[in-house]
Amino acid sequence: MTEDFDKMKKGLIDESYSIHDAECRKQPKEVTISEALRMHSGYVRVKGGMISGSRKLEKMPTNIFFTCGNCKTVNEVWTYPRPRFAYETSKTEYSKLRKCINCSEKIGHEYDHDVRNAVKIELQDVETFSDLERLSAVLFDDCTNNVGVGEQVIVTGQIHKIRMSNSIVAFLFVDKIEYENREELEELTEIDIKEIQDLVKKSNEKKMDVIDMLVLMFAPSIIDYQFVKKGLLMCAVNSGIDSVNQRLRINALLIGETGLDKSPMLRAATKLVAKSRYCSALNSSIRSLIGIVDKEDDNLMLRLGPVASSSGAICAIDEIGRMQFEDQGHLLSALQEGKIPFAKHGFSTTLDGSATFIMSANPNTNDGKWRHEGKIERNEIPLLGPFLDRNDLIFIFRTNRNKADIIKYAFDKADMDEFLYAEEERDFDRLRKYVSYCKRFHPVLSHESKNMLIQFYASVAAKTGSPRIFDTLKNISFAIARLKQKDAIEVEDADEAIEFYNVILQQLEEIVIITKDPRQLAVDEIISILSSTKYRYDFVELVKIACKNNEFVARYIGNDFHVESNKKLRSLRKRFLDGVDNRIVVVSLSPLVLEWRTNKTDQNDPTDHNDQQEGKKSNIASDTTDDISSDMHFSKISPVSQVSHGSRVSASYGSSIKDYETYVASSKTKIDAEMGDNSEKHDAYRFEGRWYCRKCNDHGDRFYMTEETSCKGDKK
DSSP, rough: OHHHHHHHHHHHHHHHHHHHHHHHHOOEEOOOOOHHTTTEEEEEEEEEEEEESSSEEEEEEEEEEEOTTTTEEEEEEEEOSOOOOGSSSOOOOHHSSOOOTTOOOSSSSEEEEEEEEEEEEEEEETTTTTTTEEEEEEEEEEGGTTTOOOOEEEEEEEEEEEEETTEEEEEEEEEEEEEEHHHHHHOOHHHHHHHHHHHHHHHHHOOOOHHHHHHHHHHTSSSSSSSHHHHHHHHHTTOOOOOOOOOOOOOEEEEEOTTSSHHHHHHHHHHTTOOOEEEEESOOOHHHHHHEEETTTTEEEHHHHHEHHTSSSEEEEGGGGGSOHHHHHHHHHHHHEEEEEEEEEEEEEEEEEEEEEEEEEEOSSTSSSSSSSSSSOOOOOOOOOOHHHSSEEEEEEOOOOOOHHHHHHHHHHHTTHHHHHHHHHHHHHHHHHHHHHHHOOEEEHHHHHHHHHHHHHHHHTTTTTHHOOOHHHHHHHHHHHHHTTTSSOHHHHHHHHHHHHHHHHHHOOOOOOOOOOOHHHHHHHHHHHTTTSSSEEEEEHHHHHHHOHHHHHHHHSSSOOOTTTOOHHEEEEEEEEHHHHEEEEEEEETTTTEEOOOGGGGSSSSSSSSHHHHOOOOOHHTTTTSSSSOOOOHHHHHHSSSEEEEEEEEOOOOOOHHHHHHHHHHHHHHHHHHHGGGGGOSEEEEEEEEEEEEOOOEEEEEOOSSSSOOHHHHHH
């Protein structure tokens, strides 16, 4: 009998929701937050930012029933047309005497409810962020799992009118929720992508860098400041939720004198990325910027401020210099780690604060102007030291007193019209889509670009800044490659990042550092070695010396000195074969042997006694490898290597050219001493498995001095 009544109870519940279920099977109506607030009922689909959430999980009754104390029969009392809040249930529903449908007994009954798990949230329009229009919503059952306050969501559900205290408000009962950031919904259409590709094609046709074209499109109503606009584009394209391994976000500070369009620049930056927020520290507390806890109907609600609401986007804070140092300290973890520890009135959680922060401030002076024209004092910047250090880009604004520039500015300002502002809004839409599309690219550092960044960082960090500078350099390079839609950060991208950061250093009156492509650095190091000695050198041995002398060259080349297996070595070798310096003569091709000649007449001299005898450069290679194992591909021409069991090993000498020559001279003196007075009668001597001309130190792998040949020493 009890099972029958359980089925009856379930049937009654299902029947009471039959109208709702039928309506749910319809296509939901797409509405905005503002439109949903003005509806009395209906099945809708709404997009918004989840700005607040309840601290606890509630149980909302769907019906009321009792179990007979006499026969244990379950009796259905009432099925609610919708789940009810606890305050909506009346005690009279429990106190009224009711007969059991089975035994007619009226007393001893146990009343209970069927309930659904529920969490209350609030949604706000991500476009307008109007504080007056917040849609209250209730998540049910599976939708209550992993609720992400601060995330952008799309919810589907039924609009109901709910009495709250002294008012009646619209509530959205949600049966489906989609998190945009989690699922990475793609909003770009094929038409959008084609327009983006056409923009890149147009820049190529004009032989113009695509980033320069984007800068021209960015807020033309703000005159000049191309350098700052380029930096803000980098901030926008790197915005997003931090990865586990690193922070890609680039934080920026605009600091300078009043009236120089810093605030309009911040507002313009928020238009580059959806969900971005603009706020001011002038009339806001740090609590309102991060989040506050409100009590509502005996329930605590966490309401997020603009910092937490703009996670994954841009948070522009104007007048940050007016914020107290203690309050600035609350933002340190958000600036660096993208997390905000939050503990208020029983709420203990970590908010997602991975916004890209772009802030503005005025100098810490009475008149809001810099004290000195040529330098900036640290106490003029009204920011906490660690807070300033977490700003990757610092743009200094100064009033331009040049009369020609002032006249040009006035004419440009006077020529602005409504058409310019309308076109600017259309360009913002294009830029926002372009930035969104570029986020698909995840370029990686090439070996050359990494070497360049390390060189630059080592030079800068030795004089100023913190280790965070290296992350800044990597992130700038990443942003530049992204804006160019590349999959790799190449040398020109690293060079552009270094040049960009150098301007930042110049503005802060720091020393400008110039770095080189590691390939060019290796070439310069080898030329320096070769030009400081009279000997010919095997190319690979030159590279080894260069690696010992220069840590950056060593890091770039690596530990593999075999041309066949090291493509960096092959690329470097090709540069010398192509002729990097007309004073370097290629003596042999296999192995590559180089010699430095400053006298032009020397370039016409025979390069080797074997070359004179055979008449072809190809014979040099065959003669110099007669007694060398076939797996070795290099040979030292200066007399400092030894042949042992068919393989070559380095002799015990230092890393400098002077050490080489000292070693050779001492070895030759030793041989002369052994030969005694007869040493001068010999035109050649044997040293470590090779024959060397006594007068010019030319070499051969067998005794080759003949009456027909004459060495350079004779010619002199």
